[in-house]
Amino acid sequence: MKAEALYFAIRNTKLLVGAGIILVLLGIGVIGPFFIDKPPTEYVGMQMQPPGGEFWLGTNTFGQDLWAQFVHGLRTTFLVGALGGGIAAVIGMVVGFLAGYKGGWIDEILNMLTNIVLVLPTLAVLFILNAYIGVRSAGMQALFIGLTQWPWAARSIRAQTFSLRGRDFVDLARLSGVGSGRIIMREIAPNMSSYLLLTFILLFGGSILIASSLDFIGLGPTDAVSLGLMLQQAHQWSAMHLGLWWWFVPPGAGITLIVGALYVANVGLDEVFNPKLREL
């Protein structure tokens, strides 16, 4: 099975292109900051410099290095995506596995909880939470996103668990005296590993998008630079009117590339795992 998936994986252009873009951007975000000795918010030079040899992406109206901001922003954006997506995936899995495997009243209670969070107007809640508690760090932002994004993942994992629970090998594990937790972790989850990976990728992309929107409307972290915050500042200081395209195009393209590449890779992975979608 594994070898077969690999065979199709290295032949799937969608997956290769998507994963390639993500890896390059991730590489810039992870390694890039080590090559920039000054903090990204420091005023380093001339104001409103177009891209050039000294400042690769130019400077903004304050004379801040936009390449430094972009590189740090990428890092924050990936961090928020991974954390937010990760938290949502963990909650979604716990709720989905428990509800699907246990059934009965546990299922009903968890289902109710899922539905309540699902119909919450996420953005409005985040707005209110931000206003009252104040999200001032990227970590807090990720936590809020994670806590609101899990319901659909929980629902689909529940449905899959429910169908796997009826398979004879689960009954056989029960006949071997194995407990529920171990059955979920060691019998059911391995059968949906590919699906869980896809779920995480989608949650990852979703978190980045939400984080960027929050940043853009001014609810971003104050202790970091992110691609969304760059966009927000560019907007706030009329970069468009001043013709400073190098201020808003890179962060905008960065977000679009990350999210787009994630979806393309996701479609590719889906084809790899799902024989019905494979193009022969």
Next chain:
Amino acid sequence: MLKLDGVTKVYRIGAFGGQTMTAVDEAGFEIKPGEVVSLIGESGSGKSTIGKMVLRLLPPTSGTISIDGRDVRQMGKRDYYRKVQGVFQDPFSSYNPVFKADRVFAMIREVYFKGVPDKEWTAKIEAALDAVRLSPGAVLNKFPHQLSGGQLQRLLIARALLLDIEYLVADEIISMLDASTRIDVLNLLADLKQRGLGVLFITHDLALGNYISERTVVLHKGRIVEYGPTDAVFEQPEHAYTRKLLASVPQLHTKWEDAS
């Protein structure tokens, strides 16, 4: 002796469980050590539900299942499964496709034989495989899809034998096997009687039940309509339903037209 007494299973169905459906209605019969009892019924007769209740995968709504006079609910599940085991219909669904087939043995070891040294365990597995006439080299360390249905079902019987069980629930275990291999699995089941094992053989196929069992229970819509020694049930069926079933069975050497 494994005994069912007034065992009933009622399912709640419909929105908010407003309606009920009786899958098994007051079923009572017994299995003695060293005998095969076949439980015959068509789809929806409740035969698999009875099997699952005996295996404690489903709780009965009312009635009791007991072993040697002791209500099974008083036994811990781990102790119970040492005595009572099951094999199911679909050999491919009985194995987790992600793992190697012999993992069913490892699971037993993890729960029941943790302290047993490797060498002793290997010997135990070889003895169990020998009892189901499989050679270790042919089946160990393989994925389920690399083995045939017959081999997989034998492995599951070997798995049960590791536990020195007293009773085995065999739910349609050969219905998905090919004709040329199924009879050998059936013979194997019959041979287990000599070890003093009691077998509940659940099937829809009357010829198979007739071939292997000492006693027969015929189930129709959750109710036992006929229960007795196998020759009596097949030679002088009392209930109209049993007679109808017998008349519908395709017989190799008799055509339906000639029989009626």
Next chain:
Amino acid sequence: MTLEVDDLRVYYRTLKGDVQALDGVSFGLRDGEILGLAGESGCGKTTLGKALIRLDGRMKHVGGSVTLDGQVLPIGDDVKMNPYRFKQVSLIPQYSMSAMNPTRKIGRMVRELLESRREKLDLDELHARLDLVELPKDVLGKYPIELSGGMKQRMVMVISTLLNPSLLIADEITSALDVSTQKAVVTTLKGFRDRGFVKSMIFITHDISLTNQLADTIMVMYAGKLAEKAPASTVVNAPKHPYTQLLISSLPEVGVRYADKRLTGIPGNPPSLLDPVPGCRFRDRCPLAFEKCAEDPPPVEVEKDHVVACWKAA
């Protein structure tokens, strides 16, 4: 002859290479004949059934021909086969429960199906046939979900034979049914033939006892090849191929008890059809195998209508 199949070869494409699922099978089918196609899983019986009506994406037509009523069927070409399907060759699928579009009322579905074949719906004839399978006329106004499993099965049987096809293929249609329903389905199929709704029929099943209730001729396949073909009673009572003999003797019947007469199966498993070694494909499991079996045994007509592919039988 309604149908003539000549040296038909259909392989499955897989990552590891071609699986020779159907490897040179020839047989004929007379008008009014019901052929029971029997064998174990992987013997090629389903591949043969599919090859006569629709190859799925992984199957490829490697060689041989199929002639129906004097016309050569373009079985390798999905589009060119379309005019033949349903009119000349029809299929009752194994899972008739899911064969019907759940969002259409049955009557409308039948009409649309006929329109797609540019045929007029003869309502009286349809009603007569529903009557024959004991379905009320008002099923046409119902959705498939409103019918029970047995009713759906009968409905699909009526639909697939509505245009009086020359050849009807029934692939394992009884394997999921209870014995009493099985009997009803088989009796209905026989009635279809007797009334001339279908000229001839191929009934595919793994259950020889059931095939014998219906078929005039039984063809036993093994590992992609024809093993034996003879009138049903000959296959059951006096088979010549060692595989058929062993298979028949492994079947328990009501009245045969383990304690009195211990039946035995056939040891071993069928060979892999991915690059099989030449020669008789049964020889590893055959008690009669000798040197000659390393060569492919050709199907030989040992007596009238009795074809056996075995060196020992010829």
